[in-house]
Amino acid sequence: MKLLKKQLKPFVNKLSRIIDERDIITDQNTIGPHLIDWVGNFHGNSPLMITPRNKEQISQIAKLCSNENIAIVPQGGNTGSVAAGIPNGEIILSLKKMNKIIEINPNDYTITVQSGCILSQIQEAAKNASRFFPLSIGSEGSCTIGGNISTNAGGISVLKYGNMRDLVLGIEVVLADGRILNSLKRLRKDNTGYAIKHIFMGAEGTLGIITAASLRLFPKIENKVTGFASLKDLDSAIKLLEILKEFSGDLLTSYELIPAIGLHIATEYGDNITEPLKNREQWNVIIEFSDTKNNNNAHDILQESLQHSITQGIVLDAVIANSISQTNNIWKIRKAIVEHQPKLGGEIKHDVSVPISSVPEFIQTTIEKLREYIPNIRPVPYGHIGDGNIHFNVCPPIDYPEQLFKDKTSDIREIVYSNVNSLGGSFAAEHGVGIIKKKQMLKYKDKVELEIMKDIKALLDPKNIINPGKIL
Numbered sequence: 002m003k004l005l006k007k008q009l010k011p012f013v014n015k016l017s018r019i020i021d022e023r024d025i026i027t028d029q030n031t032i033g034p035h036l037i038d039w040v041g042n043f044h045g046n047s048p049l050m051i052t053p054r055n056k057e058q059i060s061q062i063a064k065l066c067s068n069e070n071i072a073i074v075p076q077g078g079n080t081g082s083v084a085a086g087i088p089n090g091e092i093i094l095s096l097k098k099m100n101k102i103i104e105i106n107p108n109d110y111t112i113t114v115q116s117g118c119i120l121s122q123i124q125e126a127a128k129n130a131s132r133f134f135p136l137s138i139g140s141e142g143s144c145t146i147g148g149n150i151s152t153n154a155g156g157i158s159v160l161k162y163g164n165m166r167d168l169v170l171g172i173e174v175v176l177a178d179g180r181i182l183n184s185l186k187r188l189r190k191d192n193t194g195y196a197i198k199h200i201f202m203g204a205e206g207t208l209g210i211i212t213a214a215s216l217r218l219f220p221k222i223e224n225k226v227t228g229f230a231s232l233k234d235l236d237s238a239i240k241l242l243e244i245l246k247e248f249s250g251d252l253l254t255s256y257e258l259i260p261a262i263g264l265h266i267a268t269e270y271g272d273n274i275t276e277p278l279k280n281r282e283q284w285n286v287i288i289e290f291s292d293t294k295n296n297n298n299a300h301d302i303l304q305e306s307l308q309h310s311i312t313q314g315i316v317l318d319a320v321i322a323n324s325i326s327q328t329n330n331i332w333k334i335r336k337a338i339v340e341h342q343p344k345l346g347g348e349i350k351h352d353v354s355v356p357i358s359s360v361p362e363f364i365q366t367t368i369e370k371l372r373e374y375i376p377n378i379r380p381v382p383y384g385h386i387g388d389g390n391i392h393f394n395v396c397p398p399i400d401y402p403e404q405l406f407k408d409k410t411s412d413i414r415e416i417v418y419s420n421v422n423s424l425g426g427s428f429a430a431e432h433g434v435g436i437i438k439k440k441q442m443l444k445y446k447d448k449v450e451l452e453i454m455k456d457i458k459a460l461l462d463p464k465n466i467i468n469p470g471k472i473l
């Protein structure tokens with residue numbers, strides 16, 4: 002399965018009949034950054050990385066690996082959060098040279114791309130064609146669309162446009178035995194039996210190597226309005242969400258929870274971030290409306306909904322950004338929480354979801370249980386409350402010994418995940434399972450679903466050569 006040292010030379014010789022020698026990398030300094038996950042927690046190893054340039058080459062590589070029993074880890078931008086793209090002795094197949102926009106069809110509202118395209122490259126191509134590609138995540142300057150599809154990425158626009166799965170029309174995949182599955186259709190309707198393309202979405206590279214995809218586009222956004230509101234309490238976050246939806250129809254694109262401790266992190270450690278409101282309250286939200294019309298409509302509706310919510314006692318105070326720098330300041334708060342949270346003496350991350358209406362109960366009861374376990378523990382629940390996905394990260398009390406906190410990781414995880422489970426939620430909302438959540442898969446995933454997943458894996462990859470040891 003792993004490529005052993007003694008196999009390296011003869012294997013490289015065989016590979017050089019398929020791909021250019023420039024695309025075969027054995028230099029460990031070059032491979033190095035591909036062996037560590039973005040968070041820096043997982044350090045893998047691999048003697049070889051290859052960077053093929055087309056699907057035919059990948060097909061031949063898969064056949065060769067299948068014959069020789071050598072496993073492959075597909076890798077895009079290596080920004081994944083669950084170490085699913087980190088090899089453990091397998092070869093790395095990087096898609097970074099497969100980065101062409103194949104075709105854009107403004108009339109059909111579709112774009113077809115190779116899987117190594119960077120997400121921001123696709124957003125830009127859509128914009129240049131007066132269209133809009135809505136997937137928006139913090140890593141968009143580095144992650145690839147193949148990685149986005151393989152992790153079924155979410156982000157800040159899921160509320161309106163759905164997650165990655167909802168944006169894919171067609172897909173092209175090289176299977177473990179080298180066959181090329183060509184389902185690169187640009188159709189909105191195609192009821193020809195099982196929707197095979199969907200099993201590759203969220204599969205974290207365990208079922209095949211995605212080489213291209215056709216994606217949905219939307220009308221170009223001409224106007225964005227961003228607001229920041231402090232709330233009476235956590236229940237008010239759900240009440241305000243309802244009001245915003247009722248007042249605006251489908252203008253609401255983002256609705257992100259920001260706790261007081263998130264404001265502390267952002268203003269203390271972030272780069273020139275100012276507090277949006279005079280008083281810091283316990284619970285706050287970032288609101289974004291997007292409109293295809295460039296007029297005051299979105300601004301006026303947001304103002305009206307916030308005024309109504311203040312009258313109802315749901316919102317305590319609110320501001321609507323009236324310049325790009327004010328908008329950037331609000332979004333910088335959200336980004337700074339992700340970046341600077343470890344500075345509170347460590348963090349234990351949980352990317353979870355519950356039904357939207359259960360979010361307040363989930364957050365409150367989890368905080369209570371964590372505080373029973375360690376008094377003064379500092380939970381930092383933030384993020385995509387509009388679609389029920391909370392990043393429930395946990396930091397230690399001030400001056401708590403770092404190692405002692407690390408030692409409590411599995412107890413803390415259990416408190417969070419069991420509470421998620423009791424509310425009908427998911428222990429892996431948008432980041433996936435990878436290596437990190439395999440234990441929870443066994444504990445919380447429906448047994449029959451797990452069996453079917455194993456059957457599908459065995460059918461498509463009987464020799465277990467595509468990203469072995471991940472998810473299952």
Ligand SMILES: Cc1cc2nc3c(=O)[nH]c(=O)nc-3n(C[C@H](O)[C@H](O)[C@H](O)COP(=O)(O)OP(=O)(O)OC[C@H]3O[C@@H](n4cnc5c(N)ncnc54)[C@H](O)[C@@H]3O)c2cc1C
Binds near residue numbers: 116138154
């Ligand atoms: C700052 C930051 C913010 C983030 N914000 C979000 C967010 O808001 N929402 C969210 O969902 N995620 C977020 N992420 C996580 C991450 O960016 C996503 O998971 C992204 O989709 C991964 O893309 P990638 O190209 O980097 O994939 P990689 O990390 O390279 O790989 C991820 C998985 O996909 C597989 N894979 C990659 N390419 C292919 C392919 N072509 N064929 C088959 N399998 C493949 C890999 O084997 C691996 O299992 C964030 C990450 C960072 C660093």
